[in-house]
Amino acid sequence: MRYIRGGDRNQASFLPARIDDYVAADAAVRVIDAFVEGLDMFGLGLVRATPAATGRPGYDPRDLLKLYIYGYLNEVRSSRKLERECRRNVELMWLLGRLAPDFKTIADFRRDNAAGIVGACRAFVLFCREQGLFAARLVALDGSKFRAVASAKRIMGERKVAEEAGRIDQQIAAYLANLDSIDAGERADSDAEQTAAALQALRARRTDLDALAARLKAEDRTSLVEGELDARPMGKGAGSKPPSYNVQTAVDAATGLIVHHEVTTEPTDNRLLHPMAKATKDAVAADTLTVVADAGYSNGADAAACENDGITPCVPANRAVNNQGDFFDRTAFIYEPQTDSFRCPAARTLVRKQILTRKQSVLYIADDCSGCALKPRCTRVERRFVQRHLYEDALQRMNARVEADPHLMRQRRCAAEHPFGTIKRMTAGGRFLTRGLTNVKTEAALSVLVYNIMRVINLIGSQSLKIRLA
Structure with a gap:
């Protein structure tokens, strides 16, 4: 028996003359190209949307946006990895016309165009609504914690700041005493230089700790994440909680499309029912809206506010349990x-x-x-x-809707949890690469946009979607 053998590397051959022949007709990259080409770069506010009249020409923001969408679709989010892909990935060569921007240009585009990238995600949702791809008769809300670019060791509370400041004060006093002994004796100047450098570093750290303590007091917070001040310790249980962001989604129950999303610093979902429901209603331009969520969103004030805004909330009421004995409930x-x-x-x-x-x-x-x-x-x-x-009456009405139709919670699970599973798979288990709330919102927008594109392709096919985008 023989094995299947490849061709000789040194054998001359006639390859297709067009790079387009290497890209399948139903490839998702063609959908990305059609979508971005139809966007208004100037309206989105992207940097260099209008080329400068003088100076060296820059990259078209359309090309860099295509690159990021393609990268997130294929789980390549690092600017350095995207730079490498531009030189070896045939689909990217087709998409960008064989351009290969360096990693700094790629990273700067994501940093400098946060609002424009979020706007592009919003534009695809509006396109889907105009095409009648979702009706938003029932929307499922859910939230999930995504890890920030910071270690749990960087979480600083008042006690931890005070303890480290005390240790630094002791070290500073010891170094000052050492400098006095150097001055009194005849030790080498190099010892004095090293001591002075260490003293300067300790004083700089002491200044940073004073700034952290002042911010803790000013914002009335119990903890801060050093180096990632927008993140919060989040998680379940009594153990240590890693620095994270709370990503919220509103998913159309019929199609599984994410019609609205938000990145927040709220550790729990308890105060997010009305803000998310109202923003979703505005996003789909609906007169009325029905939202379903789990008990983590149970909030009487939010339930009443939703009803006042024409939104019907369906959430199990989260009641306190009497654990002091077998007494009347x-x-x-x-x-x-x-x-x-x-x-x-x-x-x-x-x-x-x-x-x-x-x-x-x-x-x-x-x-x-x-x-x-x-x-x-x-x-x-x-x-x-x-x-x-x-707001007991609003809580009872909200809970009664769920009890009257138990199928609502099954619909919520099927609709809201699948997108997070897909997005977390594409983002290394739900980890952001950038720092700061503005930047992680940009990352979340790219992930949601890619998920929605994949979902629409699964619903109507890439060829049909490309025709509608044209």
């Missing part, structure tokens, strides 16, 4: 709106006592629990307390 107490009071299982009244501003709830207290036969099943203290959320 708050659901056993009946609220009477006419008198703004509660009726307990023993038919006694709990009257309004005070508003708990931080908890956004009202506290009710029983008039008298003495002699009640049900008291052992109700409380250990003298009188029973019950809290009612300030």
Whole structure:
């Protein structure tokens, strides 16, 4: 038996005369080319959208945007790796007309055109809406943590800053004493120079720590990530939490397209229901919108705000659980709106006592629990307390929608979790390469744009999409 053998490397051959012949007719790179060529570079605000009249010609921003979209589509995000691909990747040679910009030019484009790249992502969503590719009758919200370019060791709190500042003060005092001993003796000048250099470095570090402490106080925060001040420690559980960003998406449940996304510094999703729902409604220009999310988005104030803006939220209410004993749950107490009071299982009244501003709830207290036969099943203290959320009615309506249609949560899982799985696979498990909120928003926009392009290709085919983009 023989093996399949390749051709002789030194054998002359007649290769296709056109580089276009090497690119498949249904290749995604042709879709990228058609999409970017149809964008208004000047309207997006890209640098060099209009070429300068004098000086050396620069690269067309269309070419650099194509390069980044193609790179993120193929999991090549580093500017140095993109530079190498330009010289060996046939599809990139076709896409860029055999241009090979250096890595600095590539990196500068992503840094200097944050708003324009985000606008390009938005432009594709608008294109999909105009083509009727999604109706946004039901939108699923979800969030996921993406790692920032910083180590957990760089997280600095007030205590850690104070401890390091104390150690540096001791080191500075020791170096000053060493300089005094050098001056008093006849030691070499090189020792004095080394001590002075170390002293200068310690003082510079002490200045940095003072700046961190001042920022902690000014922003009323418990911790900062040194070197990546926009990131926050995020994660579940009681262990250490790595510096991260909270990436939010709103996904059309029917098609799986991401119709809106945002990168936030909120550690949890609790305060993001209304901001994300309102931004999604504006993005799709809908009169009404139904959004479904998990219990992490449960927020009475946001639920009421959504209803006021024509948005129907469907979120399981996240209620506190009484873990102090086997006592009557708050659901056993009946609220009477006419008198703004509660009726307990023993038919006694709990009257309004005070508003708990931080908890956004009202506290009710029983008039008298003495002699009640049900008291052992109700409380250990003298009188029973019950809290009612300030937006209890909105919470109940929101929760009732989910209970009335359990299929909603299955739709949410199928729609919202798949995009994050795909994007995290393309971004090394959900890791940003750049620093600062503005730059990571640019990265997120590229990832979302690439995901949406892939999704539309799967829905209608690359040939059909290319024709619509033309």
